[in-house]
Amino acid sequence: MSAAIAIRPAVLPAITRRQLQISLGVLWLLDGLLQAQPFMFTKGFATQVMDPAGQGQPGFVSVPVHWVSTVIAAHPAAWNAPFAGIQLLLGIGLLVPRTARVALGASIVWALGVWYLGEGLSGLASGHAGLSTGAPGSAFLMAILAAAAWPGTDERVPPWLPLAWAAVWVGGAVLEAVPANGGSDLLVIVEYLLGVGALFRSTRALAAATGLAVAVGFWVSSQDFGQLSSGQATDPNTGPVLALFAVALMGSLRW
Numbered sequence: 714m715s716a717a718i719a720i721r722p723a724v725l726p727a728i729t730r731r732q733l734q735i736s737l738g739v740l741w742l743l744d745g746l747l748q749a750q751p752f753m754f755t756k757g758f759a760t761q762v763m764d765p766a767g768q769g770q771p772g773f774v775s776v777p778v779h780w781v782s783t784v785i786a787a788h789p790a791a792w793n794a795p796f797a798g799i800q801l802l803l804g805i806g807l808l809v810p811r812t813a814r815v816a817l818g819a820s821i822v823w824a825l826g827v828w829y830l831g832e833g834l835s836g837l838a839s840g841h842a843g844l845s846t847g848a849p850g851s852a853f854l855m856a857i858l859a860a861a862a863w864p865g866t867d868e869r870v871p872p873w874l875p876l877a878w879a880a881v882w883v884g885g886a887v888l889e890a891v892p893a894n895g896g897s898d899l900l901v902i903v904e905y906l907l908g909v910g911a912l913f914r915s916t917r918a919l920a921a922a923t924g925l926a927v928a929v930g931f932w933v934s935s936q937d938f939g940q941l942s943s944g945q946a947t948d949p950n951t952g953p954v955l956a957l958f959a960v961a962l963m964g965s966l967r968w
Contacts, residue, residue: 728961728963728964729870730863730864730865730868731810733957734807734813734816734817735808737817737820737858737862737957738806738807740855740949740953741800741801741855742800742801742804742805744948745797747946747947748793748796750944750945753796753945753947754793756789759782759783760786763778763782764779766832766835767779769841770833770836770839774838777829778830781830803823806819807820814863820855821860824853824856825853831852832850832852836848837849837888841891841894842894843889844882845900845934845936848885848888849884849885849951851949851950851954852948854881854951861873861874870964870965872965878911878924879908879912881955881958882904882924883905883908884908885904886900889904903927907923908920911924917962917965917966921959921963924958925956925963928955928956928959932953933952936951
């Protein structure tokens, strides 16, 4: 039994801070390429993608989102070109070790700005958001992972990562339990257990592996692969980011 316990963490896929930086760099490059699609240079980007994100939400969300979308709608091409360029630069910056630290800091600021003004906090204040449909937002999750990838004294992912994972999944269970959301009891229980399971080393691997499978399931069944082929997707949605989160959590057991 002791031998099995000793070997178990070693067979899990490990991910270092540098590998996490590279993974985030690839995601930012993808976001930049999606932002460079022809549709994004039209007024429709502001009126059909951004503005609806604030609708049905409290004023502290809907007002700034509507204002930003109105400003962008006036000169969509002039605004979107730097949007796409910034995200491509963030991706490149994360892939280059010398600029990774600066790119991480910039990506956190940019991601939180996109999450608030571009995604309308992913609908969290509306009472209708859920993990299966994209809450708490890919930009927010990328900001968390960027903080986890921040260079440290060693390459190990930080010890607070399981707490962040637990907050995301238990928070998702709470969202699913809101009556207006219509979430199933089974989904509430599964998301709660996935979150709590990460807090204990003995169940963390199971929580991470199951969470990865559930994240992929969400991406396929509820998020339609992020609608990447629609020409109007700004990111691949949360499925791939949650999957990366799961891999990082698995790797935390190896150290």
